[in-house]
Structure formats: C-alpha cells, structure tokens
Amino acid sequence: MEKKIILKYGELSTKKDNIGLFLKILKKNIAFNLMEEQVKIEYDNGRMFLTVPENYFNHVLNKLKTIFGIHEMVIGYEINSIEIDSIEESLKELIENKDFHTFKIETKRSNKNYPFKSPEINQRLGSYVLKKKENVKVDVHDPEITIHVEIRLQKSYLYFETEKGLGGYPVGTLGKGLLMLSGGIDSPIAGYLTMKRGVKLEAIYFESPPHTSLEAKKKVEELARKLSLYNQEIKLHVIKFTDIQEAIYKNIPHEYLITIMRRMMYRIAEKISRQENCKIIINGESIGQVASQTLTSMNAINSVVTIPVIRPLACFDKLEIIELAKKVGTYETSILPFEDCCTIFVPEHPVINPEIVKCEEYETKIPYETFIQEAIKNHEIIKISTKEKKFEDIL
Numbered sequence: 001m002e003k004k005i006i007l008k009y010g011e012l013s014t015k016k017d018n019i020g021l022f023l024k025i026l027k028k029n030i031a032f033n034l035m036e037e038q039v040k041i042e043y044d045n046g047r048m049f050l051t052v053p054e055n056y057f058n059h060v061l062n063k064l065k066t067i068f069g070i071h072e073m074v075i076g077y078e079i080n081s082i083e084i085d086s087i088e089e090s091l092k093e094l095i096e097n098k099d100f101h102t103f104k105i106e107t108k109r110s111n112k113n114y115p116f117k118s119p120e121i122n123q124r125l126g127s128y129v130l131k132k133k134e135n136v137k138v139d140v141h142d143p144e145i146t147i148h149v150e151i152r153l154q155k156s157y158l159y160f161e162t163e164k165g166l167g168g169y170p171v172g173t174l175g176k177g178l179l180m181l182s183g184g185i186d187s188p189i190a191g192y193l194t195m196k197r198g199v200k201l202e203a204i205y206f207e208s209p210p211h212t213s214l215e216a217k218k219k220v221e222e223l224a225r226k227l228s229l230y231n232q233e234i235k236l237h238v239i240k241f242t243d244i245q246e247a248i249y250k251n252i253p254h255e256y257l258i259t260i261m262r263r264m265m266y267r268i269a270e271k272i273s274r275q276e277n278c279k280i281i282i283n284g285e286s287i288g289q290v291a292s293q294t295l296t297s298m299n300a301i302n303s304v305v306t307i308p309v310i311r312p313l314a315c316f317d318k319l320e321i322i323e324l325a326k327k328v329g330t331y332e333t334s335i336l337p338f339e340d341c342c343t344i345f346v347p348e349h350p351v352i353n354p355e356i357v358k359c360e361e362y363e364t365k366i367p368y369e370t371f372i373q374e375a376i377k378n379h380e381i382i383k384i385s386t387k388e389k390k391f392e393d394i395l
Ligand code: ATP
Pocket: 179, 180, 181, 182, 183, 184, 185, 186, 187, 188, 204, 205, 206, 207, 282, 283, 284, 285, 289, 290, 340, 341, 342
C-alpha cells in the first residue's frame, strides 16, 4: 500500500473535448507550485495522483489549496491490485487504529469489467469491517466516517474524508486578462474571481506621483504578490498618470473629473491589453457603489473601448466583498491607509449621470492621445512572484 494524494477535478471533467489541454495546464500549475518538493504527478480517468515525499503531505495539501481547478483532495492509499482479498487486507490495516463508531462504504468502480458491482462491494467490505472491528455499526445516512473505495483498471484505492479545493478552472486555460488593480478592497477580489474561471492575470496600476506616494505603489505590489500565489506570477504594468490627471484637473469642469479620468484609464488599459494579448479587462466596479459606477456612468466610461470589460463584483455588496477579501488574504493590505490617484482628485459633486457628448466635448481641450502614447511608452513593468526560482530554470 502506498500513500498518495488523490485529486478530483469536478467541473473540469465536463469539458470533454478540451480535457487534455485542461489537464496539461493543471499539471503544469501543480508542478510550478510544488517544484521544490519533487512531487511526481500522474493522471488517469478523472483523477490525479501525486507521489509525495514522506513528511510533506500536509505541506503539499496546503499548497494545493491555492490552485484553481482542484475540487477535492485527499490522502489515499494505493493498492497494487484489484483483488477483493487484497483490498480487505489493506482495509484491515487502515481501520485498526482508527477510532469510529459508525461508518459506511462508498465504492466507485471505473473498471466496468470488474466481477462485482459497487453495491456488492459495499456489502462485502461492510461485513468485513463489522467482523474485524468491535462496537461499530453501519449508518448509511449520517456515518462518522465514510470509507471510499475506488477500483480502477489495475489498482485500487482506499481513502476517508476528502477536503475541498478551490474549484474553478486551472489558471491559464482561458487565456489572459488585464486586471485594473488599485489599492482598494474590490479590485484584488475581482482578480481572484476571474482567475477562478481559468483566466491568467496581468495587472495595470495608475499612479500619480507626487500626488500619490511610493507606499501606495508598494501596497499595490504587495496585493499583486498576494494574487500571484494563485497565478504563479503577475506582470504589473505601472502607468504614470500625473500629466494626464493634471491636464484633466486644469481643463475640465470638476464634476466630470472622475468620468474623464476613468475614460483615460480604460483607453490605456485597452491598449496595454492588445499589446499583451489580454482578451479582457477586469475591474472591481460594483453597480451603484460610487458616482462613477451608476449605470449611466458605466455607459459613458465603457463607451471608449471595444474590448470586453468584466466586472465580477458588479452585483456584490461591499460586505460580501470584504468577507471574501479576508478569506483570500488581501484585506489586511487593502485597508492600509495610502491614497491612490482617484481619491486625491475627487471633486465635491461628481456627476452621477454623465453625458457622452459632454465627455467628448471636454476631451477636445486636452491632447490626450499624446499623453496616452507617452504614458504607455514610458511605463514600468514589474514582475511579481512568490517564487525565487523560475519554473523554466528547473525544467
Ligand atoms: P477598489 O474598487 O479596488 O476597492 P476603489 O473602490 O477605491 O478601489 P474605485 O474608485 O471604486 O476604486 O474604482 C473602481 C475600479 O477601477 C477599481 O476596482 C479598479 O479596478 C479600478 N481602479 C481604480 N483606481 C485605479 C488605479 N489607480 N489603478 C488601476 N485601477 C484602478
């Protein structure tokens, strides 16, 4: 009997045509996360099996909890046989030191040529447990432990309670997206939810030094670092927004400051997306949260780009977002008090229902195309990763 980690990938197994690609990427993502641990990864018919050095099991399980595409995981026992006698023998060893009063057996038989059907195996192994262990009873409705048995082509597996993984699709299976990452609570969570759907992130941050501080930028880098735990590494594009923002401040009626500023951000984000082959822009907007997120504002702002803009938090309450941010681990960083460029130029009465014609008229007052080109040409790229070693170096 050999101890292994068994992974189940749930929703993934419905992707019949693309399953090969999905599994290849999942395997690569797991290998990237576990490259220091020398884990061997094999897969076969709906399961992935990890051979892990002794003493590393819990550590590896914890790392697997940051990988999208894994729905359940468990430490299981591999038996090099599908003979029922061998399974009974192994089962005896496993239950010997296990403390329980009620149990049930749940068998899955991917080997359809096996001479016994699943209910027959449940019955036979159930009787075996009752014989070998004193004071235990079968309870099929609410058992203290479930003994899972899986019979595959040449091997069988035994395991107990499984743990939940993050679910979703493996990051990278759906291509790339560009996350507008501010220092707030919302945008990192918008990024997290998009990664969950298999999108690999790059990020863009607009800074306005000297109006925004180095600490504000460091905070965004730290948020990107936290997100990179789920994304392997993040390419962070830092755009100097000072000239554009000052020109807007000087030339445009203040009630339209935010609307125009956000239109500029969208324009730049779209251009960077095209350069980097990102197929969508992602941001943390939530309907009605602030003046720039009314439906009319969203129209006025969104109308300057043709790339799809995904707003995973569009229908979330702030409290729901905060709860998620605490789970994901970005909350503590997000609430650090450094201002970002939006908060500094906030007018007293921002327009709630901006008109697109007015936006266009006001924008003629600033040579924004030139500003945008300059900002993109001179932008800084920071590669952020929680790993010291590069994956490519060890392949
Ligand atoms: P967050 O939404 O991240 O908590 P916020 O609520 O202060 O921050 P908003 O003014 O609501 O930010 O902006 C809405 C969205 O626009 C943000 O979620 C983020 O995706 C994007 N955004 C705002 N400011 C910036 C910035 N300086 N750099 C990059 N993206 C930004």
